[in-house]
Amino acid sequence: xxxxxxxxxxxxxxxxxxxxxxxxxxxxxxxxxxxxxxxxxxxxxxxxxxxxxxxxxxxxxxxxxxxxxxxxxxxxxxxxxxxxxxxxxxxxxxxxxxxxxxxxxxxxxxxxxxxxxxxxxxxxxxxxxxxxxxxxxxxxxxxxxxxxxxxxxxxxxxxxxxxxxxxxxxxxxxxxxxxxxxxxxxxxxxxxxxxxxxxxxxxxxxxxxxxxxxxxxxxxxxxxxxxxxxxxxxxxxxxxxxxxxxxxxxxxxxxxxxxxxxxxxxxxxxxxxxxxxxxxxxxxxxxxxxxxxxxxxxxxxxxxxxxxxxxxxxxxxxxxxxxxxxxxxxxxxxxxxxxxxxxxxxxxxxxxxxxxxxxxxxxxxxxxxxxxxxxxxxxxxxxxxxxxxxxxxxxxxxxxxxxxxxxxxxxxxxxxxxxxxxxxxxxxxxxxxxxxxxxxxxxxxxxxxxxxxxxxxxxxxxxxxxxxxxx
Amino acid sequence: xxxxxxxxxxxxxxxxxxxxxxxxxxxxxxxxxxxxxxxxxxxxxxxxxxxxxxxxxxxxxxxxxxxxxxxxxxxxxxxxxxxxxxxxxxxxxxxxxxxxxxxxxxxxxxxxxxxxxxxxxxxxxxxxxxxxxxxxxxxxxxxxxxxxxxxxxxxxxxxxxxxxxxxxxxxxxxxxxxxxxxxxxxxxxxxxxxxxxxxxxxxxxxxxxxxxxxxxxxxxxxx
Numbered sequence: 127x128x129x130x131x132x133x134x135x136x137x138x139x140x141x142x143x144x145x146x147x148x149x150x151x152x153x154x155x156x157x158x159x160x161x162x163x164x165x166x167x168x169x170x171x172x173x174x175x176x177x178x179x180x181x182x183x184x185x186x187x188x189x190x191x192x193x194x195x196x197x198x199x200x201x202x203x204x205x206x207x208x209x210x211x212x213x214x215x216x217x218x219x220x221x222x223x224x225x226x227x228x229x230x231x232x233x234x235x236x237x238x239x240x241x242x243x244x245x246x247x248x249x250x251x252x253x254x255x256x257x258x259x260x261x262x263x264x265x266x267x268x269x270x271x272x273x274x275x276x277x278x279x280x281x282x283x284x285x286x287x288x289x290x291x292x293x294x295x296x297x298x299x300x301x302x303x304x305x306x307x308x309x310x311x312x313x314x315x316x317x318x319x320x321x322x323x324x325x326x327x328x329x330x331x332x333x334x335x336x337x338x339x340x341x342x343x344x345x346x347x348x349x350x351x352x353x354x355x356x357x358x359x360x361x362x363x364x365x366x367x368x369x370x371x372x373x374x375x376x377x378x379x380x381x382x383x384x385x386x387x388x389x390x391x392x393x394x395x396x397x398x399x400x401x402x403x404x405x406x407x408x409x410x411x412x413x414x415x416x417x418x419x420x421x422x423x424x425x426x427x428x429x430x431x432x433x434x435x436x437x438x439x440x441x442x443x444x445x446x447x448x449x450x451x452x453x454x455x456x457x458x459x460x461x462x463x464x465x466x467x468x469x470x471x472x473x474x475x476x477x478x479x480x481x482x483x484x485x486x487x488x489x490x491x492x493x494x495x496x497x498x499x500x501x502x503x504x505x506x507x508x509x510x511x512x513x514x515x516x517x518x519x520x521x522x523x524x525x526x527x528x529x530x531x532x533x534x535x536x537x538x539x540x541x542x543x544x545x546x547x548x549x550x551x552x553x554x555x556x557x558x559x560x561x562x563x564x565x566x567x568x569x570x571x572x573x574x575x576x577x578x579x580x581x582x583x584x585x586x587x588x589x590x591x592x593x594x595x596x597x
Numbered sequence: 598x599x600x601x602x603x604x605x606x607x608x609x610x611x612x613x614x615x616x617x618x619x620x621x622x623x624x625x626x627x628x629x630x631x632x633x634x635x636x637x638x639x640x641x642x643x644x645x646x647x648x649x650x651x652x653x654x655x656x657x658x659x660x661x662x663x664x665x666x667x668x669x670x671x672x673x674x675x676x677x678x679x680x681x682x683x684x685x686x687x688x689x690x691x692x693x694x695x696x697x698x699x700x701x702x703x704x705x706x707x708x709x710x711x712x713x714x715x716x717x718x719x720x721x722x723x724x725x726x727x728x729x730x731x732x733x734x735x736x737x738x739x740x741x742x743x744x745x746x747x748x749x750x751x752x753x754x755x756x757x758x759x760x761x762x763x764x765x766x767x768x769x770x771x772x773x774x775x776x777x778x779x780x781x782x783x784x785x786x787x788x789x790x791x792x793x794x795x796x797x798x799x800x801x802x803x804x805x806x807x808x809x810x811x812x813x814x815x816x817x818x819x820x
Contacts, residue, residue: 364706368730399720400700400787404712404728409704412728416737 138266140235142340145268148235150279150326152211153182155286156203158225159217159241160186160194167240168216170288171276172197178285178293185210187225202228209233214286215272219243219254222272226258230265238286239272245332246273255334262335274331275307278314280324281350287329291315298323298572299352300436301345303338305330306386309357309425316429321569322436325350339367346374346381353380353435355428359387368417375418380435382420382588384428385410420588427584433574434585439550444590445469447521448494449511451501455527455579456494459554462583463525468590470494473518480514502532509539516547523550523589525582530557534564541567550574550589554582600626600775604782608809615807616646617653618683623807624788627775629768630801632687636665640689642803643668645675647682651806658682661689690801693792695750695760699769700787701731701776709780711773713741713765715750716790731773731780738770751793758795765793765800784810 155175159168172186172195185206186199193199200206203213203225213234215222222241229237245255262269270277276287281297291311295318304310307329314327325348328341338358343366346354354374361367371381414421422428446468450456460470473481473493481491484507489498495515501507508526516524524547526540544551553575558565568575576582598606600623607615615623621631632642645658653659658679660671665686672684698716703709711733714726725746729737742751742762753759768791776786785808793800 361706364704365708365730368707399698399789400702400712400785403698403714403720403724403726404700404702404704404710406705408724408726409707409710409728413704413707413710413730416729 140266140268142268142336142344145236145336146341146344148211149238149270149277150284151282152235152284154185154206154208154210155180155182155212155214156185156187156200156206156210157214157216158187158203159215159221160188160197160199162194166216167288169195171214171216171240171286174285174287174290174293179283180285181283182211203232204228206232209235211235212286213237213267214240214276216240216288219251223254223257223261226261226265229267230261234267236268236270238270238274238277239331239334240274240276240288241271242273244272244334258334269335270328271331272334275310275329277329278324278327292327294318295324295327296321297325297350298436299325299350299438300355300432301325301348301351301353302327302355302357303330303341303345304328304357305333305338305359306357307331309384309386313355313357313425313429313432316426317432317436320429320433320575321565321572322433323572333362337361337363337367339363339370342367342374342381343370346370346379351379352438353382353432355432356381356383357425357428358383358385364413368413368419371414371419372417380420380432380588381418382422382428382431382435383414384422384425385414422584426581430576430581430584431588433576434550434552434589437550437572437574439548441522441550441589443522445471445520445522446525446586447473447515447518447523448525448527449497449508449515450494450527451497451499451508451529452527453490453496455529455554455556456496459525459527459579459582460494462579463586466583466587466590468523468586471520473515474520477514477518477521480517481511484511505533505535506539508536509541509543512540512543512551513546516543516549516551521549523552523586525552525554525586527554527579528556531555531561531563533562537563537565537567541571541573544568544571544573552576552582552585554579601779601782604779604809608782608812611812612648613809613811614648614651615809616648616651616683617644617805618646618685620786620805620807621802624772624802624805628771629788630799631805632690632801632803634688635686636688638665640691641665641668642685642687642689643671643675644685644687645672645679645682646685647679650679650682690792690803692794692798693800694753694758694795695793696790696803697747697751697765697793698726698787698789699772699791700785700789701773701783702785703780709773709777711741711769711776713738713747713769714745715747720789729773732777733770733773735766735770738766738773741769742766760793761796761799763796765791768800768802780810782810784808 160172161169186194188199244251278292280295478491490496512526643660668686696717700712709731711731727741751760788802
């Protein structure tokens with residue numbers, strides 16, 4: 127028999143879009159488990175939310191009330207008047223479940239469950255998981271997590287997480303969905319260091335309610351998003367994920383995915399060759415390729431791919447022009463580019479004569495161009511040479527390789543070269559940490575900068591092949 | 598009976614593995630060419646098909662290159678050793694230029710998929726199959742016979758005649774649609790090998806296997 131009350135509530139259940147609109151631009155956030163005690167999750171969530179400059183209303187919820195982080199706390203969610211866009215749960219699991227029951231009675235759009243102790247805890251979490259599922263059956267709100275690291279949206283100064291790995295990100299074209307909070311942190315920190323802008327990050331945790339496919343659909347279709355980066359271990363609605371990805375990549379967006387872990391069902395006995403030949407990993411690669419998803423073997427390669435795609439510049443072909451301040455790195459970059467299926471063609475006569483004005487006789491103006499150490503004394507030479515190579519009609523992608531940089535002008539000239547062309551430019555800067563120069567001019571422009579030829583090759587592979595694999 | 602009704606009746610009867618003779622009957626009804634049965638002359642293949650013994654060769658249940666008379670004697674002998682089987686005498690396909698495997702199954706993550714690659718003994722040697730979501734549109738099936746290492750074999754290695762890729766793509770698309778529509782009843786379907794003839798000459802399914810899904814009450818018992 128259907129409980130009439132259940133029916134009524136199920137009708138009230140918000141759509142994914144309604145809920146996530148509220149999540150990413152919230153007016154009111156309640157933090158359950160807000161605390162004054164350093165080391166508690168709720169303390170970290172509240173402190174990060176404040177320090178990242180969120181301008182909406184923050185309401186700490188703590189049974190002893192009082193003032194926390196300079197904000198007046200309520201003793202319970204029920205004391206809050208009016209609708210609540212987001213409730214963050216940062217308490218032990220028992221308290222979190224009680225709060226979820228309260229949320230089901232109130233006007234809440236989204237709950238972000240940082241709390242752990244559900245299905246991921248195996249048998250110990252089983253009872254909590256059952257109770258959670260019962261609550262969700264009747265809830266009108268949507269749930270992110272539980273057991274997740276939170277949600278970040280730089281454009282809204284929104285930092286709903288206990289982890290400082292997501293601090294100081296700038297708004298931009300990359301959306302990230304991760305079933306692992308720690309990997310989300312790793313990838314966010316590296317993207318941030320390279321100046322790659324972030325539209326939103328969701329650590330999706332156990333995905334009891336909102337799944338990676340829901341989030342891909344919503345974030346991928348956001349006009350601000352150019353690239354979606356996904357770390358997934360188990361796709362619960364894999365077919366929908368694939369179909370959404372196909373639709374997004376057809377529309378010109380990029381989806382880069384890392385698939386971690388092996389399916390537990392993989393060892394099930396099979397009766398046919400098909401069963402044995404279509405193993406989990408092969409099927410994932412095949413379906414990703416078919417639907418236009420770029421599969422990265424691990425998270426750092428994924429970051430490399432996203433770095434290149436985020437700049438929004440599409441190459442017209444696979445011909446690469448390489449300039450380097452040293453022969454060796456130019457050779458390594460050439461080898462990697464060629465083995466990834468790129469051409470490193472001889473440059474046009476006019477390009478070679480333009481380069482000859484800067485390159486001494488013991489260098490090389492063919493491709494890869496060896497500028498030699500003479501450019502260290504002439505800080506704008508590398509930039510001018512990059513412009514010349516990018517200008518060559520036979521070059522689709524230009525790569526500049528530099529080591530240590532003695533002068534800020536050096537970087538500024540590279541940034542100018544980037545501005546002078548619409549072609550994709552990659553920079554390999556092996557000695558950023560030993561340079562008397564800041565890379566800010568490059569970060570501001572989201573110029574893809576890598577610390578080695580191999581990492582740049584991952585970016586290169588992603589640029590040319592909107593399908594395929596990067597390692 | 599429609600093909601689906603046939604599947605349902607097998608399912609109701611509790612069959613798990615559907616042997617070659619029955620599987621081929623069904624495939625023929627969805628437009629997949631199978632070898633001529635009980636020919637009066639020419640070289641024949643003699644088989645005994647039994648749900649419990651899907652790997653016939655392991656039990657000496659396949660004999661090749663027999664005359665029609667020899668084939669009858671061979672199947673009679675097999676039937677004595679394995680009671681309850683269905684005998685099958687078919688024309689032996691000798692004009693093919695490639696042996697291919699086409700299979701469908703439900704992937705745990707992505708649902709129905711279709712696979713196509715070098716078949717026969719080559720499935721044991723190389724891992725060159727192309728995999729797509731099922732149902733595969735004709736255009737997708739076409740890409741499966743023109744991608745990967747197998748595509749070079751189909752195009753004709755070292756001056757060999759190219760295989761009938763159009764017919765192969767049609768088969769792939771057809772079986773993937775049938776599987777996707779009936780994935781609630783079938784857990785795996787496989788044709789191995791498909792004997793693909795030279796371009797324009799078509800193909801024939803030389804062996805086939807259908808594995809039915811566990812019945813719902815059995816599934817509940819499992820979990």
